[in-house]
Amino acid sequence: MNRIDHLFQNREQPVLSVYFTAGYPGRDDTREIILSLDAAGADMLEIGIPFSDPVADGPVIQDSSAIALRNGMSIGLLFRQLQGIRDETAIPLVLMGYVNPVLQYGMERFCADAKAAGIDGLIIPDLPVREYALHYKDIVEASGLHMIFLVTPATPADRLQEIDRLSRGFIYLVTAAGTTGGALSGSDEQQAYFEHIGRSGLTQPLVAGFGISNKQDFNRVCQYTRGAIVGSAFIRMLGAANTDLRGNIAEFVQAFR
Amino acid sequence: MQYTVDEYGYYGRFGGAFVPEILQANIAALKAAFRRYKDDPAFCAEFEQLLKDYVGRPSPLYRAQRLSDFYKTNIYLKREDLNHTGAHKINNTIGQILLAKRMGKTHVIAETGAGQHGVATATVCALMDIRCTVFMGATDIERQRPNVERMQLLGAAVEAVHSGSKTLKDAANEAIRYWIAHPADTHYIIGSVIGPDPYPEMVTHFQQVISREMRAQLKEKTGSELPAAVIACVGGGSNAAGAFYHFLDDADVALIAVEAAGRGISSGETAATIATGTEGIIHGSRTLLMQTADGQIVEPYSISAGLDYPGIGPLHAHLHISGRARFLAATDGQALDAAFRLMQLEGIIPALESAHALAALDQLSFGSQDHIVLCLSGRGDKDLAAYHTAAAERSAAAAFAYQHFSL
Known part of the structure; x- marks a missing residue:
């Protein structure tokens, strides 16, 4: 069974998913960050593949991507870093990256190498559902990876159903119009949006992301979803972390529990 | 015609609309408005009149x-x-501002490199009394001072972009990010035949x-x-x-x-x-x-x-x-x-x-x-x-x- 499915079938508490950019702050920190997050009690991880032009990201993830690229990070290197990771952890791992580097690597090769490295799912925010269904769905599904799509306040009802049909594992609920790293408004409008999505009869679990930076945000969105993703806040912490990376990460995760 | 665009914005195997989900509704609405108005007699008459009397065509x-x-x-x-x-840039900004008005947009954004498209956008926004923000790389702002001043005189806000290499592609990235955050009231006037469907077709049309x-x-x-x-x-x-x-x-x-x-x-x-x-x-x-x-x-x-x-x-x-x-x-x-x-x-x-x-x-x-x-x-x-x-x-x-x- 895919580890993402296993997680949502077995965990009753809200799922805490943490995003980090591969190759940041140091090129070879990837493994240490994964194992520390697992040890600290995070439930799922999203590993960001850095890109030169990340249009869906705010300044924090932009900066981490630029630094990771300067550090020499690439998809090939990431897969080498992940070799043998499944001997050490069973935490679900999702790769999140923009479509162009993935296509240059080659979708077929990317899926095969990701699967071999122990990856469970993919998020490609600028790959639209139509293109996916036409050209890539068969490749991704044959590899056993779960493709996860995003829904947003601007997603119309018919598209919502299409996204639910094509998504595997979970659906990424974007909390508000904006790039990553904003703040959670908690407005009535936002609450109405969460309730509307919740009532849409989706078959896949929902996990909220964008603007979730503390326990209060986490608890608020998890009233409507099965979990939430923390990204920019974690990257900010990594940027300021002292030499005790493992200790800093443990402290960060504990603050959400 | 083998060189025209298909229903999904493809010229042969090139084109399409690879944008984040949050913008899919926006570009769908833009495409619908473009389809509706591009041959609409009143729209075409207004466009042609402005090209003649305002642009000097x-x-x-x-x-x-x-x-x-x-x-x-x-x-x-x-x-x-x-x-x-x-420059030719004004042909496109006239067309898109007329579309933006009909779509009820109250804010227009644009990216610019040398500043020509930024000036053309600031110009039509002044003409139509629509708020205008132009994203421009910090490096380009230094290199193209006179055009920055022209945009400001025309009432546009020039937003300095400090991300990436601080030039044209970063200005476009930042405009896209702004649009992602303000999809309802904002229209993004792209200055070239680039970007997601329907921009390449629409800018070519204008x-x-x-x-x-x-x-x-x-x-x-x-x-x-x-x-x-x-x-x-x-x-x-x-x-x-x-x-x-x-x-x-x-x-x-x-x-x-x-x-x-x-x-x-x-x-x-x-x-x-x-x-x-x-x-x-x-x-x-x-x-x-x-x-x-x-x-x-x-x-x-x-x-x-x-x-x-x-x-x-x-x-x-x-x-x-x-x-x-x-x-x-x-x-x-x-x-x-x-x-x-x-x-x-x-x-x-x-x-x-x-x-x-x-x-x-x-x-x-x-x-x-x-x-x-x-x-x-x-x-x-x-x-x-x-x-x-x-x-x-x-x-x-x-x-x-x-x-x-x-x-």
């Missing part, structure tokens, strides 16, 4: 006699440089007036609507798209696009996307682009800020792959040579972008009976500093050569 087709004598052929310049705001006029003017001046060749510079490719459009199905008309080679195609400092690019996705469109083997986008270079873009419109990628258009490249130096020649022979100071199209004349040979149309896409007012520097360097080099080799 039709722009003249000028037979450049001394330039023709120099190249021993017949050269006609399509004078987009005489348009209000000094620029096709260039070749429509060319055909009528050629008929009047030469007796035939069809020239031997049409030449235009290409960065994203909006003036070339406009200049080629009504000749696409006339196979006997050679379509020649000229990219900016910068310091040379193999120098590592170039903006020649067709010459050096590979297939990928940039700013929402599958096209040819300058990238590393890992799919990271490469920062381009050209003396011309308007051609300094690492991608190219999907229409042009298709015209290249299908062989319908021929793509040449001109270096900074070749463009400057061509610009100085036009100044001296015709008394016209071209934009550095258009100078690249002029440089193609040195790479091609035409018959004495051929009629050649060249799109002079913009005027050189914004480039005076670059021309001054180049002229000073050349006279210093000439003085040096005179001293050392002529004695």
Whole structure:
């Protein structure tokens, strides 16, 4: 069974998913960050593949991507870093990256190498559902990876159903119009949006992301979803972390529990 | 027509709409509005009226006699440089602002490199009383002060972009990010035939007036609507798209696009996307682009800020792959040579972008009976500093050569 499915079938508490950019702050920190997050009690991880032009990201993830690229990070290197990771952890791992580097690597090769490295799912925010269904769905599904799509306040009802049909594992609920790293408004409008999505009869679990930076945000969105993703806040912490990376990460995760 | 766009915004295998989910609804609404209004009589009448009375169209087709004598052929310049705001960019911003108004948008954003598209956007926003924000790389703001001041005088807010390399592609990234955060009230006026569907088709539509006029003017001046060749510079490719459009199905008309080679195609400092690019996705469109083997986008270079873009419109990628258009490249130096020649022979100071199209004349040979149309896409007012520097360097080099080799 895919580890993402296993997680949502077995965990009753809200799922805490943490995003980090591969190759940041140091090129070879990837493994240490994964194992520390697992040890600290995070439930799922999203590993960001850095890109030169990340249009869906705010300044924090932009900066981490630029630094990771300067550090020499690439998809090939990431897969080498992940070799043998499944001997050490069973935490679900999702790769999140923009479509162009993935296509240059080659979708077929990317899926095969990701699967071999122990990856469970993919998020490609600028790959639209139509293109996916036409050209890539068969490749991704044959590899056993779960493709996860995003829904947003601007997603119309018919598209919502299409996204639910094509998504595997979970659906990424974007909390508000904006790039990553904003703040959670908690407005009535936002609450109405969460309730509307919740009532849409989706078959896949929902996990909220964008603007979730503390326990209060986490608890608020998890009233409507099965979990939430923390990204920019974690990257900010990594940027300021002292030499005790493992200790800093443990402290960060504990603050959400 | 094998060169038109399909229902999903594809020219052959290039195009599409690779944008985050949050913008899918926006571009769907834009596409619906474009479809609804592009042939709407009231919309077209307003558009044509503004092109005539406000922009000053039709722009003249000028037979450049001394330039023709120099190249021993017949050269006609399509004078987009005489348009209000000094370039072809205004054709597109007029079309899009009319669409934005009909869509009830209250805020317009744009990206700009050299500032020409930013000025054209600020201009139509002032005209239509719509709030305007122009994203511009911090590096470009320093390089293009006069255009920054023009935009500000016209009431636009110029937002300095500090991300990435702080130039055109980063300005486009930042405009997209702003649009993601403000999808409901904001319209994004993209300045070239790039970006997600429907932008390449829509911007081509608003620029096709260039070749429509060319055909009528050629008929009047030469007796035939069809020239031997049409030449235009290409960065994203909006003036070339406009200049080629009504000749696409006339196979006997050679379509020649000229990219900016910068310091040379193999120098590592170039903006020649067709010459050096590979297939990928940039700013929402599958096209040819300058990238590393890992799919990271490469920062381009050209003396011309308007051609300094690492991608190219999907229409042009298709015209290249299908062989319908021929793509040449001109270096900074070749463009400057061509610009100085036009100044001296015709008394016209071209934009550095258009100078690249002029440089193609040195790479091609035409018959004495051929009629050649060249799109002079913009005027050189914004480039005076670059021309001054180049002229000073050349006279210093000439003085040096005179001293050392002529004695």
